[in-house]
Amino acid sequence: MIRRIPVPVFLLLALLVIAPLRLAQAQDITVDGDFKLAWSLDPRAFPDLFPRGPAFGARSVLAGMDLDGDGNKEFLFTTDETLAPQGPDPGFLDVYLYEAAGDDTYEHVWHYSHPDGSNSLPALAYGDIDGDGLWEIYLGIPTIGDNQDLLIFEQDETGAFPAAPTITYGYERIADDDFRPAGFQIADVDGDGQQELVTVSRTSGRRELVVIAPDAGLDAFATFTIEFEAGEDVLGGGGVYDVDVADFDNDGRNEIWVNTWDQFSLAVFEATGPDTYALQAEINNYIEANDPGSFNSHDFLFHDIDGDERLELIYPLTDGKLYFLDDLDDVSTLTGEAFAVVGTFDETARARGGHIGDLDGDGLLDIVASHGTSEKVSRIEYNGTGNPADSTSYTWSILVNSEGGSVERYYPMRITDDLDGDGHNEVVLTNLYASDEGQAIIMIVEYTGMATPIEPIDETPQAFALRQNYPNPFNPTTTIEYTLPTAEPVTLRIYNVMGQLVRTLVHGETQPAGLYRVEWDSRNDAGALVGSGTYLYTLETPSGRQTRVMTLLK
Secondary structure (H helix, E strand, O other), X not given: XXXXXXXXXXXXXXXXXXXXXXXXXXXXXXEOOOEEEEEEEOHHHOOOOOOOOOOOOEEEEEEEEOOOOOOOOEEEEEEEOOOOOOOOOOEOEEEEEXXXXXXXXXXXXXXXXXXXXXXXXXXXXXXXXXXXXXXXXXXXXXXXXXXXXXXXEEOOOOOOOOOOOOEEEOOOOOHHHOOOEEEEEEEOOOOOOOOEEEEEEOOOOOOEEEEEEXXXXXXXXXXXXEEEEEOHHHHOOOOEEEEEEEOOOOOOOOEEEEEEOOOOEEEEEEEEEOOEEEXXXXXXXXXXXXXXXXXXXXXXXXXXXXXXXXXXXXEEOOOOEEEEEOOOOOHHHOOHHHEEEEEEOOOOOOOOOEEEEOOOOOOXXXXXXXXXXXXXXXXXXXXXXXXXXXXXXXXXXXXXXXXXXXXXXXXXXXXXXXXXXXXXXXXXEEEOOOOOOOOOOEEEXXXXXXXXXXXXXXXXXXXXXXXXXXXXXXXXXXXXXXXXXXXXXXXXXXXXXXXXXXXXXXXEXXXXXXXXXXXXXXXXOOOOEOOOEEEEEEXXXXXXXXXXXXXXXX
16 A cells, blocks of 8 residues: 655654553563563463463463454464463473454463473564465474474364364474474575475573475475574584574575574574575574573564664573674675674573564664563663664663562563554563463554654655655565655565565656655565565665665564
8 A cells, every 4th residue: 555645744743641550460560661561461360261260371472463354453362371380291282372352451372281291482483485365374393202393273164173183293203202393483484486485493411403394285184394403513402492594694595594592602503595595694502691592483673773674683692682683795704703882781690581662653673571570671772873882872660660660571571553443552461470460472562653744745846755664673564665756657576585576566656855664564465475585675766776784574
């Protein structure tokens, strides 16, 4: 959809609210004054949906999708009673899908409870790996005495998900291998036109990376091809939870980034051709103090923060420090020394994951980061100028504080682009420690700042310009803005990192001077949803050609 913003164009300022909001739960929860605790989920209030207990905890969440296409956004989360207080070992794992049903209102849509006790920390993803227009939910179960560790649920033509998995898969392992999926990504990693599922397994002494692709469509008889494997010799030393796909060095070839939670260890593999991958960089035990690892479930936080059309890495780790990696011309040159320490957000070094987005809609990047059992969530906002590796280029604050009373353990979270359709963005929090009465496993914190117009800009735009899309990263929809100083024909296209055309949004249309907004819904020209990854968008007119980078995260 294209919208022309007529001149004059009104800018918006956020109206500041400074008094903190306190809401009673198992104990008081303090939320920054520009935000509110909009919704929370106490599993004890819904015994039919959460029949177990007394141990409750949420392990990870994905948010902002519209899987059934009804216009209402959803969030998807896993529960893990093994790691919750009073939790059994082995425990039971579940996955739940909730949907917005009005302002600050969310309803259960679907869930699956695995019938057998399992190990902890399941993997979670969603995508359309076979490109048939039907979404799948991917659940990685670290089973005990079984080898069917990957469960895939594909929706039907009505958008509903099945009660039982459409297919289960064992990665060509036997039960004694104890394969434990702990992180997923779905993307066309090698640029061959077929999306792959990238999986990391956290099994002690057998850490693994496995890249698989379906041989055809997904049904009960579906088969997969293993394209690549890496093992303990590269990934050993600690748990592997975060894995991601990006073209960080902008050479047209995607990389797979894997963090090993072992004193700042990292491996980068690059797709060198169809079904072909090679290790390009390896960092081992670069920082010993407080054993920093990545625990975002499961993303690396890639973003073009400084507007140079190159990706950088925002890297909050479990030692409570925020690290920054500037863009590289060649990932094979990556070393530990390339990472800068921006600052410390959690002095207790109990952090458990973060996410990036634009919470207040001001066009500036927000980083949210968990303090784990220190019961806080930090908000770190880039000021829009200055060196991204310098702490003074950010505003540091506490978004959520629930110290006192029953202990929360905030696990990985997601910033969302207006989940309930009320015009305000949110962050969806997971709480792994929710075993006490009144404790929530999911909390949604929403921005409440009011917008007010200031002096209008009366003049026609003076320059041809392509702006950074927002939100970025996004899922599944993003907005692209551009300005035209004079009337001229416009072409706006989306490309993948291999240079292949994905979508033409505007084709040779003559448009008058002004500011324009175009929405992209993550679909290609054939109408199929594309996979997670890095994309380029290019604006072409007789005045020139500009290109920017954006990231689709599912």
